Amino acid sequence: MTELRIVRSRRKTLALQVLPTGEIVARAPLRLPERDIHAFAEQHAAWLEAAVARARAGSRAAQQAGILSEAELQRLRTAARADLTERVTRLAARMGVDFAGITIRAQRTRWGSCSARGSLSFNCLLMLAPPEVREYVAVHELCHRKQMNHSAAFWREVALWLPDYAAQRAWLREHGPALLGRLPET
Structure with a gap:
């Protein structure tokens, strides 16, 4: 799996996000152990792989279309x-x-x-x-x-x-x- 960036805050739930760049971000509660975050990401590996592939395809399409002025x-x-x-x-x-x-x-x-x-x-x-x-x-x-x-x-x-x-x-x-x-x- 691609590198996982962990962003902690006062939230109560754990969420995974795939940015348009293909980067995976885990948004996690302050005290949640890192091993639980990685286990959660592993449970959702198939979804993450598909989302990263979509983001990368979108990035290629965006490069072809060009950045908006x-x-x-x-x-x-x-x-x-x-x-x-x-x-x-x-x-x-x-x-x-x-x-x-x-x-x-x-x-x-x-x-x-x-x-x-x-x-x-x-x-x-x-x-x-x-x-x-x-x-x-x-x-x-x-x-x-x-x-x-x-x-x-x-x-x-x-x-x-x-x-x-x-x-x-x-x-x-x-x-x-x-x-x-x-x-x-x-």
Whole structure:
């Protein structure tokens, strides 16, 4: 298995993350023994290998497509603000939820997020994805207004509003690393 970088914090759970570069990060509670972290990673070796392969393929695809310039990122931010504001406003009314506002960023690891106060944040790189993928991410974040977790109830809510969400999720899993790899180094 590839080298594992361990990041400790006051969290209560252990999580594995594969960055767009292919680096594996274990996010662990402060006092969890290192042997338990490595054992957890070994239990998930098949998933990690597949995720690293996807990230590396995405990195190669991103290199071929090229790093986005600041002007291109600004155009994506502007387009995302218009598209996602309209999309989220329409969907929120249909779903019977509200939201506090929308922020557009160029994020390295997230497509969207929803704060406890209802602020939604979206990645401008979504504008490089098909419209149905943007629809899925908008529905996903709005469903967090009802369920602030990723429980079975949350996924039932997503499926209620977007029955084919799994296809959009799969598209992001397959093509997302290539999009994220187009961000310039900071």
